[in-house]
């Protein structure tokens with residue numbers, strides 16, 4: 001079993017919580033799933049049509065993506081130690097994902113689309129997406145998994 005990337009976990013877990021909190025009309029004892037169902041049932045006929053489901057699901061995905069991006073923004077700001085809105089070579093080396101990949105970590109230049117020697121936030125997102133999908137370097141893991 002691969003470790004699930006954090007991003008995937010956010011995508012699955014965050015929206016359910018966000019929806020539950022975003023429904024003040026829901027009774028306190030109501031389950032999040034019920035609140036979600038009612039929010040998605042836009043014509044309030046007690047059933048979810050295919051269209052309602054599709055629209056609700058799309059909104060969920062959108063919120064999850066926005067939430068994941070907000071979290072990554074916080075990580076980015078933390079990694080940007082000198083606060084110049086870019087991850088330079090030194091900051092890059094201390095990123096958890098880069099350390100975890102060890103010798104297999106690609107060079108910063110690979111994600112530096114603007115070729116200014118630093119990763120701006122959009123470049124950072126591409127990097128996280130790519131590195132989060134890799135298994136950890138053999139040297140960095142203990143045991144068989």
Ligand SMILES: [Ca+2]
Nearest residue numbers: 080084086088
């Ligand atoms: Ca920086």
Ligand SMILES: [Ca+2]
Nearest residue numbers: 114118119120
């Ligand atoms: Ca750049």
